[in-house]
Amino acid sequence: MRKVKLIYNSGAGQSKFTYFLDTIIEKFMENDIEVLIYRAGDKDNLDEFLKESDSENLYGIIVAGGDGTINRVVNIMMKYNINTPLGIIPAGTSNDFAKHINMPNNFYECIDKILSNNVKKVDIGKVNDKYFINVCSAGLFTNSSQKTDKNLKNALGKVSYFITGAKELFKFRPFTVNAKIDDEVFQEKINLFLVFNGSSVGGMTYFSSGSSIQDGLLDIIIIKNCSFHEMGGLVAQVFAGRNLDNKNIVYRKAKSINIEKVKGNCDRPDIDGDEGPEFPLNISCIENAINMFL
Numbered sequence: 596m597r598k599v600k601l602i603y604n605s606g607a608g609q610s611k612f613t614y615f616l617d618t619i620i621e622k623f624m625e626n627d628i629e630v631l632i633y634r635a636g637d638k639d640n641l642d643e644f645l646k647e648s649d650s651e652n653l654y655g656i657i658v659a660g661g662d663g664t665i666n667r668v669v670n671i672m673m674k675y676n677i678n679t680p681l682g683i684i685p686a687g688t689s690n691d692f693a694k695h696i697n698m699p700n701n702f703y704e705c706i707d708k709i710l711s712n713n714v715k716k717v718d719i720g721k722v723n724d725k726y727f728i729n730v731c732s733a734g735l736f737t738n739s740s741q742k743t744d745k746n747l748k749n750a751l752g753k754v755s756y757f758i759t760g761a762k763e764l765f766k767f768r769p770f771t772v773n774a775k776i777d778d779e780v781f782q783e784k785i786n787l788f789l790v791f792n793g794s795s796v797g798g799m800t801y802f803s804s805g806s807s808i809q810d811g812l813l814d815i816i817i818i819k820n821c822s823f824h825e826m827g828g829l830v831a832q833v834f835a836g837r838n839l840d841n842k843n844i845v846y847r848k849a850k851s852i853n854i855e856k857v858k859g860n861c862d863r864p865d866i867d868g869d870e871g872p873e874f875p876l877n878i879s880c881i882e883n884a885i886n887m888f889l
């Protein structure tokens with residue numbers, strides 16, 4: 596009998612997935628797939644559960660959780676060079692990556708999609724020695740997820756990010772970076788930068804069709820230092836898919852980007868909603884890094 600390894604994060608996304616667990620196991624078993632379950636949490640040993648995952652009869656590694664749980668699994672897959680396809684069930688607070696690959700919100704429809712066995716190679720971002728699936732960022736608003744209290748996250752979902760983000764606004768000061776985007780080098784005083792593998796952050800998609808996880812390139816958006824008044828308008832327009840051609844925005848597609856902080860303070864960079872490495876950041880796109888059910 597074929598098998599899947601199913602990892603779920605019981606604390607994610609107001610814990611709604613756990614109510615569906617039995618029916619989901621049933622759905623796999625109806626398709627002659629046995630489910631090996633792992634409950635991810637603070638004190639788990641996910642490495643051990645996943646490290647030998649390249650056997651013939653393993654159909655897939657399925658993650659039911661948000662971007663943070665997917666990020667953990669992808670880092671383990673990269674570490675052990677695992678080729679078994681990854682399937683995503685969007686069961687977190689923020690499901691930015693799932694949104695990018697158009698996974699349905701309905702869990703049963705997700706399983707149908709995974710069972711249709713459309714496997715493709717996709718890109719993964721790398722920053723220093725860590726991997727990210729969706730976004731690496733720093734500056735204003737970018738680490739709201741990281742800073743938001745877990746209980747608040749579970750109680751309010753994505754609204755909690757905006758509350759945390761609004762608090763940040765009053766303390767924020769711009770910072771200066773040296774950036775190298777492929778061969779282009781410049782220094783700039785900035786409010787924030789976002790380096791995307793996917794196309795969504797904090798539940799918002801930045802534009803509908805401009806980015807791909809299959810083009811070997813990262814999408815880079817830098818918002819220069821400008822007034823909060825200007826910035827509010829810019830952020831709204833960027834996420835509405837307009838106005839990337841603006842004097843306060845640097846927008847590029849590139850294979851690699853190095854960012855060094857030279858002046859000012861900036862909180863620790865964020866990857867996929869959790870704490871990332873410290874500056875300087877060496878970010879690159881690893882083309883065709885893993886197999887995924889799309």
Ligand SMILES: [Mg+2]
Nearest residue numbers: 807808812813
């Ligand atoms: Mg890309």
